[in-house]
Amino acid sequence: MKTRWHVNAVGAMLSPLIVLFAQMAGAEPSNIASQQQVTFSKDVAPIFQAKCQECHQPNSIAPMSLITYKEARPWARSIKERVLTRQMPPWHIDRSVGVQKFKNDMSLTDAQVNTIVRWVDGGAVEGDSKDLPPPKPLVTDNEWKAVRDGFGQPDLIIRSPEFTMPADHQDVWFRPMSDIPINEPQWAKLVEIRPTNLKGRRILHHSIAYLVLKDDPDAVSTGTANGPGRRGDAGADLVNRRPQLMEWAIGKGYDLFRPGTGKLILPGEKISWDQHIHAVGEEITAGSEIGVWFYKKGEEPKKRSYLIGFTGLRQAQSLDIPPNSFAQTEGFTVLKENTLIENFQPHFHLRGKSMQVEAILPDGGSQIVSYVGNFNFNWMTNYIYADDAAPVFPKGTVIHVTAWYDNTKANKNNPDPDQWVGYGDRTVDEMAHAWMNVVYLNDDEYKTLLAGRKGKVTQTASESNLQ
Numbered sequence: 001m002k003t004r005w006h007v008n009a010v011g012a013m014l015s016p017l018i019v020l021f022a023q024m025a026g027a028e029p030s031n032i033a034s035q036q037q038v039t040f041s042k043d044v045a046p047i048f049q050a051k052c053q054e055c056h057q058p059n060s061i062a063p064m065s066l067i068t069y070k071e072a073r074p075w076a077r078s079i080k081e082r083v084l085t086r087q088m089p090p091w092h093i094d095r096s097v098g099v100q101k102f103k104n105d106m107s108l109t110d111a112q113v114n115t116i117v118r119w120v121d122g123g124a125v126e127g128d129s130k131d132l133p134p135p136k137p138l139v140t141d142n143e144w145k146a147v148r149d150g151f152g153q154p155d156l157i158i159r160s161p162e163f164t165m166p167a168d169h170q171d172v173w174f175r176p177m178s179d180i181p182i183n184e185p186q187w188a189k190l191v192e193i194r195p196t197n198l199k200g201r202r203i204l205h206h207s208i209a210y211l212v213l214k215d216d217p218d219a220v221s222t223g224t225a226n227g228p229g230r231r232g233d234a235g236a237d238l239v240n241r242r243p244q245l246m247e248w249a250i251g252k253g254y255d256l257f258r259p260g261t262g263k264l265i266l267p268g269e270k271i272s273w274d275q276h277i278h279a280v281g282e283e284i285t286a287g288s289e290i291g292v293w294f295y296k297k298g299e300e301p302k303k304r305s306y307l308i309g310f311t312g313l314r315q316a317q318s319l320d321i322p323p324n325s326f327a328q329t330e331g332f333t334v335l336k337e338n339t340l341i342e343n344f345q346p347h348f349h350l351r352g353k354s355m356q357v358e359a360i361l362p363d364g365g366s367q368i369v370s371y372v373g374n375f376n377f378n379w380m381t382n383y384i385y386a387d388d389a390a391p392v393f394p395k396g397t398v399i400h401v402t403a404w405y406d407n408t409k410a411n412k413n414n415p416d417p418d419q420w421v422g423y424g425d426r427t428v429d430e431m432a433h434a435w436m437n438v439v440y441l442n443d444d445e446y447k448t449l450l451a452g453r454k455g456k457v458t459q460t461a462s463e464s465n466l467q
Contacts (some may be wrong), residue, residue, distance in 0.1 A: 190254055207275045210273075341383060342439065356368065
């Protein structure tokens, strides 16, 4: 008994040291036993199922399926490179600066990346098929991402006419009109645009659903300014500020508005579509449709959400990117009201590389809101801030957008690095927008929100001290 106690006591004393050494080596204590062999069936398949298989399945938008070991194994080294550089899953926001809490975070954790890397470095072995998780149902149609995320079916679907794009053709901007079939005012709490069919995702670069208003001047945002002459006279200014129900681009999901905010839609209003379509070597017929999820009666919000395209250009439509070079532009927008920002979606074309959004405060201070350093044209990811992390700024704040471009052969999306690139709507042209839904607050609302957040931080700190 004494000997057994002695052995157990020594083991108990050594256990913390083992954990410490494992942590110093970059391993997680719970995974020490599995360090020597990571298998597809037991360790990797659950990660792929949770974060990858939505797109990586047969007949979907990804170039290969990652459901079975046989399908995934040939791509092992490519998978390792993509997850290490955080190109996949398509969540490209910098993890070291700015807001880090999101409602729709699809990124891999550091532990998940480490597991995939160890699997590949260990020979990408299959393991015991009995360890596989139960299979998830395949996506067999052009499903709504909001439905996948548990929000249920949309209350209303508004569809545009379709356009047949030839296999080879210049870019087309298809701008039809659609009626909105409602009989009473409705508040949208979530909106999502998608192509009318899966193949349409190949030819539709972006789709904007503008609201054609009927007796609702408050739907026009007047809370930002870019300086005199940017948008012409007052009439043109109103045209360019016409409300957008949503902007969608390749790889984007939905817009989920903060609780207590939304977009009002009135009977008699219409949707004016702006659909940018490009040829892909195959004749495809498709259009756009928008799903709208409404607030229930009696739960209508008190605040409007406005979609603003914060510019990354100092002068409207002014951009000059020489051949075989990098370039940088910046734009400035003044917030005329206290403003809460709900999301961030960087928008470029093929030469876009990085985008940073900075808030320059009235007192001269500054704050990085978000930064994407490895933008991917194929994924216009929308980063929806968590309710308690959505940045809020006082009136007079300047939103400073800095954009960087890569017009060299190192840019895999670049069709021709020997070409000069200017501003334009074509895919081969370039632009820079930071699409953000914003909510304007009066002074009392602004102070109340800040006080509430400060109270939560104080409470959290107190709870931490008690532990």
